[in-house]
Amino acid sequence: MSAWGEAEPSRDELVCAGALTLLVFGATGCFEPAPTTVVLIARSASNGPQVPVTAAPGTEDDAAILVVAPEEAERLGLEGRTIRVAFGGETSGTALLRRVFREGREHGALRVADVGFYFATSVSGHPGECRVGIEARGLTARFKPPTPPIAPPLRETTPSQPETRAVLGTASRCGDRPVLKMQSEQVCRVDSQGHLQCHMEYPVRSVSEWQCQNEPVVHYEVAPQHVARYPFENASKHALPELLLLKWQSLEESTPVCYRLPDSVAPQGDRLEMQLFYRR
Numbered sequence: 001m002s003a004w005g006e007a008e009p010s011r012d013e014l015v016c017a018g019a020l021t022l023l024v025f026g027a028t029g030c031f032e033p034a035p036t037t038v039v040l041i042a043r044s045a046s047n048g049p050q051v052p053v054t055a056a057p058g059t060e061d062d063a064a065i066l067v068v069a070p071e072e073a074e075r076l077g078l079e080g081r082t083i084r085v086a087f088g089g090e091t092s093g094t095a096l097l098r099r100v101f102r103e104g105r106e107h108g109a110l111r112v113a114d115v116g117f118y119f120a121t122s123v124s125g126h127p128g129e130c131r132v133g134i135e136a137r138g139l140t141a142r143f144k145p146p147t148p149p150i151a152p153p154l155r156e157t158t159p160s161q162p163e164t165r166a167v168l169g170t171a172s173r174c175g176d177r178p179v180l181k182m183q184s185e186q187v188c189r190v191d192s193q194g195h196l197q198c199h200m201e202y203p204v205r206s207v208s209e210w211q212c213q214n215e216p217v218v219h220y221e222v223a224p225q226h227v228a229r230y231p232f233e234n235a236s237k238h239a240l241p242e243l244l245l246l247k248w249q250s251l252e253e254s255t256p257v258c259y260r261l262p263d264s265v266a267p268q269g270d271r272l273e274m275q276l277f278y279r280r
Helices: 070-075 093-106 231-236
Strands: 014-016 022-024 078-086 111-123 126-136 156-182 185-190 196-201 204-229 251-253 257-260 271-279
Touching: 070 078, 070 111, 070 271, 078 093, 078 111, 093 111, 093 271, 111 231, 111 257, 156 231, 204 231
Parallel strands: none
Antiparallel strands: 014 022, 022 078, 078 271, 111 126, 111 271, 126 251, 126 257, 156 204, 185 196
């Protein structure tokens, strides 16, 4: 029986149905997902090396798993399991990566390695793939394509959804405005002796004056937006993750590796692949 109370599946290959298709190799079980949950492997508790789960000091992100080289995970005595998650058009690469990391961490994964986004493409009229790896800064990519790679494509700048933004400015407004002014006037009176007595008075009165003044105003304008993406991203309508949003570790994209699939290999479509590492 598995950790989820189900019969043990074959250790060679397991297919878990859910919101996204996931192939788990060498897994011990699946769980029934919520409608929007990526399916990942279940893992029962076992004894093994004590590997810290936190990715970085002060990191509280529930998706935080350190991306390492496979040799580093194996040195810690962890067992690696390869997963493949298929994605469709309009899928957010950032959300997909965070979701898979989060589900893996919730089920005991301590490290992740060999993270790659694969895009189906055509190479000289034959089925091919382009792979973009997600790596920790400073790690050397070790991916080797099954056939000689072609020259990597360049990113293309294309229009995206225009952005409406507020712009702060000023406007001059003029008109009659009441103001208080001190005026001077001479007041004279005849006293009881018949002499004329005069003195100065300074009353404050409200008078109307034409004035102009600048006032802050907000107006809205539509600004065109452009994004730089690889041709295979635009073809699949799937954007690679924005790695700056994954704040627990400094990650970077590898240069795309595009290659023709061998005649003996069937195309597997757009997918995310990685190795999740667990305690043995």
